[in-house]
Amino acid sequence: MDISLRIVIPSLLLFVLFIVDLGEGHNSCPELQCGNGPPIRFPFRLKDRQPDQHCGYPGFDLYCSHSNDTVLELPTSVKAFVKNIDYKSQLIEVTDSDNCFPRKILRLNLSSSPFQFKNSLYNFSLFSCKPDTESSYQVPCLNSASTSVLAFTSDDDIDDLPVLSCTKMYTVSSVPYDIWSYSSLELTWSGPKCGHCEGKGKICRFENNSTDLKTECFDPDKDKGRSRKIMTTVSILGSFLLTLVVYALYRVYSYDKTEKENQARIEIFLEDYKALKPTRYSYNDVKRITNQFTEKLGQGAYGTVFKGKFSNEIHVAVKILNSSKGNGEEFINEVGTMGRIHHVNVVRLVGFCADGFRRALVYEFLPNDSLEKFISSVDSNRFLGWEKLQDIALGIAKGIEYLHQGCDQRILHFDIKPHNILLDQNFIPKISDFGLAKLCAKDQSAVSMTTARGTMGYIAPEVFSRNFGSVSYKSDIYSFGILLLEMVGGRKNVDVTVENTSQIYFPEWIYNLLEQKEDLRVYVEDNEDAKIAKNLAIVGLWCIQWHPVDRPSMKVVVQMLEGEGDKLTMPPNPFASTNPTRINVSMPASHLNQELEVILESE
Incomplete structure (x- = not known):
């Protein structure tokens, strides 16, 4: 390796690490969200996008579902969708996937969770009654064509309740009254106490180098002044690094014989390539050129265009024609017309594929898209x-x-x-x-x-x-x-x-x-x-x-x-x-x- 590269590469690495350390510091956990869901920041953490544990408090992990909903997993594998988070009041509103928390109530146990029900708690007895039983105690989402389900608190007088034709199902302890009639629940948390930070217009986070989960408030506006200091430092170090880079480039382009020979071979190939007539490719060639159709550039009535490459220097656009469109006239026109012309203001046809019913056209790649x-x-x-x-x-x-x-x-x-x-x-x-x-x-x-x-x-x-x-x-x-x-x-x-x-x-x-x-x-x-x-x-x-x-x-x-x-x-x-x-x-x-x-x- 050239001596200049031995100097520049370690310097570049140190410079990048220094900037990362300055730029990220302790506040490297940006506010995120799943789709149109609520903003997610400390004490919550998106565990699929913020692997760093210091971004969230233990037990406050959230994740994004396949449909981009924000999911909170409560104890005993009860999954709830997060509708809203009030950081100032330390309140989170959640809903069930099928809007029926009562169906999962027996599995829902918040004793080991950092979250608690917001409203007053009661003990309930659930009864299975005839389907035509009408009562304000009904649990609508548990009803079926054959039964109506009613929920009574332990304080209700049994003599006043319509339970003559009902059968007791089970008892549920310490749940809020609105769990039976509303599609969402409000949960609160007592720690960490970050509400006072939000009330002051600040943001909560772990104390720097804290090992016992202590939190602190910090002002994001102060980071702006810190950013200016970072920019000044970057400018000074960047000037020094730029001098090293210019020196390294001079050495590379002046004395590196191997690089010169490689560049010459590339230039010769590109020059010869321009003179080639359109080449016929197999469908396997097309799949290889496009890396199995990985990068899609666009789609029209007659086909889909993918980005492909012959090498790191030569990129192409490959148009896969729809076999169901037309009788092949477009393909014949393209190959028959473009194969015979070459002009600086006409896109160049590099090649084509006519492999059974599969047809494709390979053009030069133009990075700025269309007018x-x-x-x-x-x-x-x-x-x-x-x-x-x-x-x-x-x-x-x-x-x-x-x-x-x-x-x-x-x-x-x-x-x-x-x-x-x-x-x-x-x-x-x-x-x-x-x-x-x-x-x-x-x-x-x-x-x-x-x-x-x-x-x-x-x-x-x-x-x-x-x-x-x-x-x-x-x-x-x-x-x-x-x-x-x-x-x-x-x-x-x-x-x-x-x-x-x-x-x-x-x-x-x-x-x-x-x-x-x-x-x-x-x-x-x-x-x-x-x-x-x-x-x-x-x-x-x-x-x-x-x-x-x-x-x-x-x-x-x-x-x-x-x-x-x-x-x-x-x-x-x-x-x-x-x-x-x-x-x-x-x-x-x-x-x-x-x-x-x-x-x-x-x-």
């Missing part, structure tokens, strides 16, 4: 910035232009939408999911289709009806235009979550703002951001012209996105209706509110 996560999220931290959005829009346009013009045959995608735009580690966009794609000759002005294909809200009008024109590569341009407008507005074309399901059509709303020379109502920080947003909106409106002949080619779209925004002119109004257009959430555009006849043609 949809960044333009339709309510989380402002996900906003990428307008310059990045402009770069992404241009990358998508170049990818579509390549599909339309860069291959021997024109590739029509027919499902351009944010969900099918994946982002790599540098947020470079890559078009994915070619399951609906069609091939046609470059000089072919129209393609025939027997049915509409695509995703509602992104489908061009001519795909629904030939009344608007022929289906062609211009249909992809319409979908791209809708995608651009969603990037500008930060919302989906059809929002099914809104209260009013008859909103004005979103693209028309944007057009009206631009036509009236109003600012787009989007988040911008300066004039440059506003300019980018306006340019993207104008290009998007050009792309969604209702008639395909009025839409620009993707080559022109790229030039518009790359050119000077000031030179862009507003397109004609694509919305012909005189009144504000309204849409139903199930329709993709205002013009489709009318009944359209889909013209069937042969392939």
Whole structure:
């Protein structure tokens, strides 16, 4: 081992142990809870999540059930679900799994438990009576079709009780009166006495280094000052450690011959790997690559996507296709289309599996998921910035232009939408999911289709009806235009979550703002951001012209996105209706509110 590593590794370990000791100290027991249950802190302890015994007082162990309920195990294996804990009053409310504590009353013995019943205790005699016996003494959850069960205290006068046709069952001692009629019980505890801590706004815990279960109150706010001291100490030690790390890295990258050779072999492999055509894998290969389908990335109508890896450096996304969906057309489209193309803005197909009825597609793994996560999220931290959005829009346009013009045959995608735009580690966009794609000759002005294909809200009008024109590569341009407008507005074309399901059509709303020379109502920080947003909106409106002949080619779209925004002119109004257009959430555009006849043609 290099001498620098011999110095740095022990230093790192000591530093980590020191920080852990400072950070955790004696208060290393955070407040936890099971699902939506009550908060759990000292004197209680979640024994399945807090193995450290000093986190809770003896006898105050709780655990989470399979259904995420908080469970307290009382003596003689009586399990109770915890509904509430009042730390100040030292009171815990519990209920039985079937809401019938009387059924377990003979096994319930709190003499060896730290908990006691809160209310006054009585001795009871239980009687089995005829089913039609009516009395306020009934125990409802013990009744059956053949008997009614009554509970009387030892103080009750037997002559006044309706027990002529009853048989005594058994006697129960020292239980509260409400155990027979309520679904929950209130238990209290006398020690440890932590209620006074809670009353002062403090928290109870064991005394530091205590060996006889003594407790103390501590103020969590004082830990903030301690944290500042920790940060100061960490900064000083971190600076020293950083110097050691930089020195170690210099030694490793400068003199470690073995590491250099390994890195060179990896780089050569990665370079050769890029040139490989899609490889055919067996289903056993797919299971090995995905580690038996351990990490699920997502699921769609046609299959489930899992994360896989060939090595620690090469990760892939494996899409397992549903055998029950379709007739294999999506699989044939993906392999036949993506196997012949390679472009920086098109996701790369690494390989495929066709093993009997099992089919899978292996893609390059893109860590930043899809564009949809960044333009339709309510989380402002996900906003990428307008310059990045402009770069992404241009990358998508170049990818579509390549599909339309860069291959021997024109590739029509027919499902351009944010969900099918994946982002790599540098947020470079890559078009994915070619399951609906069609091939046609470059000089072919129209393609025939027997049915509409695509995703509602992104489908061009001519795909629904030939009344608007022929289906062609211009249909992809319409979908791209809708995608651009969603990037500008930060919302989906059809929002099914809104209260009013008859909103004005979103693209028309944007057009009206631009036509009236109003600012787009989007988040911008300066004039440059506003300019980018306006340019993207104008290009998007050009792309969604209702008639395909009025839409620009993707080559022109790229030039518009790359050119000077000031030179862009507003397109004609694509919305012909005189009144504000309204849409139903199930329709993709205002013009489709009318009944359209889909013209069937042969392939």
